Amino acid sequence: MAQAQGTLNRKMIVDWLGIVPFMLFAVLFLILPTLYLVTGAFFNPAGELTLQNFRDLAQPQIAAAYWISIKISFASALGGLLIGFFLAWAITMGGLPGWIRSFVLTFSGVASNFAGVPLAFAFLATLGRTGLLTWLLAEFFGFNIYGHGFNLLSFFGLTLVYMYFQIPLMVLIITPALDGLKKEWNEAASILGATTTQYWTMVVLPILWPSLMGTFLLLFANSFGAIATAYALAGPAINIVPIQLYAQIRGDVLHNPNLGYAVALGMVVITGISNFLYIWLRMRAERWQK
């Protein structure tokens, strides 16, 4: 008995030993840094425990940054949701030739990774002051967008740019969900007397709702944390949270490192809640798929 227990313990020790490298990596390079910031938000520069940093988040510049970040994230997530769903529907249930589906999916894979600096360049070349579309609209339609107050660096412009990777992400995530809609459900609904509209409102949308909602939240979080594109378009001039944080890290513009931690914590809370809700909703959706 003692012998058997001895080997059992040794096996268990080896088992847990095997996971140590990964855990060490996770702790050192993921968990510890985040925790450091998160706890730092609860202290002031003098080292005392305080909640002042969170009150300071209400400062006009920071609050404005959060607000505009939330607006852009919400708008680009919504746009990504609606247009991405429309496109995903078209390639899965639209009765189109097979090659269109593969092309759209491959392109979506590329486009969802095309964020960052190159994307900014691409949109400057399209809708910048000397951009191709700007010129086309002025030449052939007499419509000078800049004359009408268009600005790529505004809420509208940035949302438009962000949709370039939000829409493909939506397509990639929702296409498997649409594929999962069994053909028999459509047939069963139809033979029970339902029209196409009734099938969609009574069966499809309720089934897809958790996936749709969840993906919306994922897109929201995705946009909230994005910085490179915005920075490439406007440098530190544009006031969104990641850029605020960037400036703070670079040069302590807030003159209070702990406030910077609070800004970071705010980001993590927002993206954390979104992602948590996304996972919860996805689990609910998968429960039905048994």
Place this chain on the structure above:
Amino acid sequence: MNGKKILAWFAVAIGSLYFLLPLVATFEFSMRMRRGEYSFDAYRSVFADIQFRETFSYSILMALLTILVGMLLIVPTAYWVRLRLPQIRPIVEFITLLPLVIPAIVIVFGYLRLYNSSSFLPLTGSDRGTDILLVFAFMTLSLPYMYRSVDTSMRAIDVRTLTEAAESLGASWTTIMFRCIFPNVISGVLSGAFIAFAIVIGEFTMPSLLNRPAFGPYLQLIGANRAYEPPALAMIAFAMTWASMGLINLASRLQKVSRARV
């Protein structure tokens, strides 16, 4: 049913317009360098730029290191979890999802505070040290994709049963690893590797804040100072991402050969 098809074509048409127009515009803009005619001058300028070559090679090196160290950590871990510690799987999966939740900028902020010259691991004190930190940063960033890719291919081949079968036939540990497991997960490894490659090459925030001469910050700099080179670079970046995607597709096609009825 005809109405449905028209609507579907309309969706694809609008999508194509929105997605292809910027690419066309970028290409067109990049050709405008020489006054009055289209030319590849911008591209020539880019390739002739020493900084382009230096930062691009730096990023490629970083990408390869990330993939190498990353896979050396991930493949055995994924295997180990599947085989010996299935109960820890939820925790490991949660950890691999964390980089998607915590924005990159927050992570690198943490690094700067935690590993500066006065910490227990003063990595930012030297260039080499910062490079090492950057590799770990990139690994963290690509962790979700690399892990998921490898884990999925391990799941598809049911590593546990395969190992038990090999053991019952008398195979040694190394034989199992290299002759049974590795060949079957190589497509997952490759998929993850290509995604990591695309991510690392394009990443801006991390190398910028850590002050390393990577491709991302170089792009940023060019964007601020030049007019025609940025769109040329954007086209090059797009072509590279497209190539990575193509290679990923190729790698997953290799996987379909071994896909079981899982």
Place this chain on the structure above:
Amino acid sequence: MAFLELSNIQKIYGTTQVVKDFNLGIEKGEFVSFLGPSGCGKTTTLRMVAGFETPSDGDITIAGIRQNDLKTNQRNIGMVFQAYALFPNMTAAENVAFGLKVKKKPKAEIDKTVAEMLALVGLQQFGDRYPFQLSGGQQQRVALARALAIKPQVLLLDEPLSALDAKIRVSLREEIREIQRKLGITTIFVTHDQEEALSISDRIVVMHQGRADQIGTPFEIYNRPKTKFVATFVGTLSIIEAKVEDPSANTVTIGGRTITIPESLGNSRQGDTISLALRPEALSLHNSEKREFSLTGKVASVSFLGSVIRTKLIVDGQPLSFDMFNDPNIKPPVVGETVEASFSGSDLLIVRD
């Protein structure tokens, strides 16, 4: 005209014709099975009645009304699918109520009908469960209740039992038949399992390569198969080659023995080979009933099937199966033994292609 009439139905996909010259009249309240192997066209024909496929030619009529141009949701037909197809976001009760909700019936009426239907299939207590909380058999019963709730004129079942365990299959098929009888609803049941079809149908349509090889009662199909396919697909059959001896006397020889067969051999000549078939239950080891003919053979295998023992003999180089009831007091044959098996001439079937 019959209640449900399929006239001269043809279905062509590209260059392949999957349903050929299909004619069938089903009376009101009748239970008809479409029986056949995969790819024989039985499901395609069913789906044409439902409206999911359109016949390339021919008419489908229900109660005198031509259905071809009616859309699926206009035909008032109930259908049960092999994969249950219950809506996963709705409870059992909500699933059953679906067809009524679509027609915008008043809530009181819906609730009453749902309760009735669930009681009919024995699932009164399960109304609040979701499909993922129900077993396969339970899901299929909900599907049946859902199809019947709209009081359809015809009920279609597309291999409804194929995805279920063997024991459930047997009990559920009897339940389905009971309910069908109670409601008097005209039903088409598609299956590849001949035991299913034989046990519950009023009539069976045996289909083969797009054609209806034979239409008849289970008794007719089993005992008087019209084609070689029907004879071999339905039930077990041993086929032996015999040589014609005297066409005028209808005699043939097998393994040296002369046998008179009940059918006319008028068109054959001496020395021709014809195929004869015998059901396993037609043979007997111990000639207690004094059957006229017997064949000698060597026992090749003995299988214990529970209530029946199936023995395979080699007669004149050809395999012949026969069954005997398991009697604990009688020793079964031994492999290698030479035995004599007897049968009546009237049990012989001539098999034509």
